[in-house]
Amino acid sequence: MQEKKHLSNILKSKAKDLGFLECAVLQVQELVGEKEYFHKWLNKEMHGEMGYMARNIDKRLNPELLVENAKTIIIVLQNYYPQTKQKNSDAPILSKYAYGTDYHFVMKDKLKKLLSFIQNEIEPCNGRPFVDSAPVLERAWAKCAGLGWIGKNSNLISVTHGSFFFIGELILDIELPYDEAKLVRDHCGNCTRCIDACPTKAIVTNHVVDARKCISYQTIELKGDLDKNLKGLFENRVFGCDICQDVCPWNLKSTAHNEPNFEPRPELMELSKKDWLNIEKPLFNELFKNSAVKRTGFKGLKRNLKFLQQENDD
Known part of the structure; x- marks a missing residue:
């Protein structure tokens, strides 16, 4: 495998050319260390209505069961920190990751x-x-690859890049030169800014998030009515939430992405509070074509807007 070492550099160079922040190559294996934590989280029902989290658990822990003859997993990071922000300070707040084209695509x-x-x-x-x-x-794989550590808000945090990035994987049935294991130590220290800043107290303890209390879960994943016990705590977030990342000192390192597909439509950034509250389906379809906001849909977005309006009215 040593004679193939240069192939890893060629692969990583290509990943950088494609716009990825980082790229790591690991041998596929079972994530034994994650098993107990994941089962505890599920047993406490902190995944809420995300039933898919409780399915295919063995495959989550072992990619060999997910992809036939899997031998290599390539982990990449993709920056999404925006250059542009919403113009109106009183407008409902959209999570930064949803400004442009859906990152899945x-x-x-x-x-x-x-x-x-x-x-x-x-x-x-x-x-x-x-x-x-x-x-x-x-x-967990990105942590194993030494691309960062798991912060108290359960996000992967990079010493170099902060945490405003997506993680993707490529699982292959061939062996490649693997990176040496180089776990990054936890750099959070005694800082509790993310825990203190979370308005719904979703970060119940270090590294543990109760999704049921999380604004992102409520505004995106939840299909029914929003939790009335959380009314008045959304801090004007209409889709997703960046609060725990915005307050993280490591995100002072965040720099704007250079991915054209993540650039927002100018008219989206200029929407006023009134524009948001009066949004109709044709405008929704125009603004959020191929957007992650499609996950909650027009009906879900209107539900979220109504919840925020009730907060303000109260």
């Missing part, structure tokens, strides 16, 4: 290009790209 396309490159320039193989859409414990 963008990253999967890039990973397919990386796979094609490997097949044509390195070695014929079979592989599958994954972007937050299959049972892969992406943060």
Whole structure:
């Protein structure tokens, strides 16, 4: 494998050319260390209505069960920190990751290009790209790759890049030169800014988030009525939430991405509070075509807006 070491550099250079922040290559194995924590989290029902989290648990912990003859997992990071912000301070707040084209489309396309490159320039193989859409414990793999540590808000945090990035994987049925294990120590120290700042107290203890209390879960994943016990605590968040990341000192390192697909439509950034409250389906379809906001849909967005309006009225 040593004579193939240069192939890793070629692969990583291609990943950088595709716009990824980082790229690491690991041997597929079972994530034994994550098993107890994951089962405890599920047993406490902190996944809420995200039933998919409780399915295919064995596959989540072992990619060999997910992809036939899996031998290698490539982990990539993709910056999404925006240059542009919403113009109106009183407008409902959209999570930064949802400004542009849905990251699932963008990253999967890039990973397919990386796979094609490997097949044509390195070695014929079979592989599958994954972007937050299959049972892969992406943060655990990124941690194993030394790309960061798991912060108290349960996000992966990079010493170099902060935490405003997506994680993607490419699982292959060939062996490649693997990176040496180099776990990054926890740099959170005694800082509790994310815990203190979370308005719904969703970060119940270090590294543990109760999704049921999380604004992102409430505004995106939840299909029914929002939790009335959380009324008045959303801090004007209409889709997703960045509060625990915004207050993290490591995100002072965040720099604007250079991915054209993540650029927001100017008219979206200029919406006023009134514009948001009066949004109709044709405008919704225009503004959020191929957007992650489609996950909650027009009906879900109107539900969220109504909840925020009730907060303000009270």
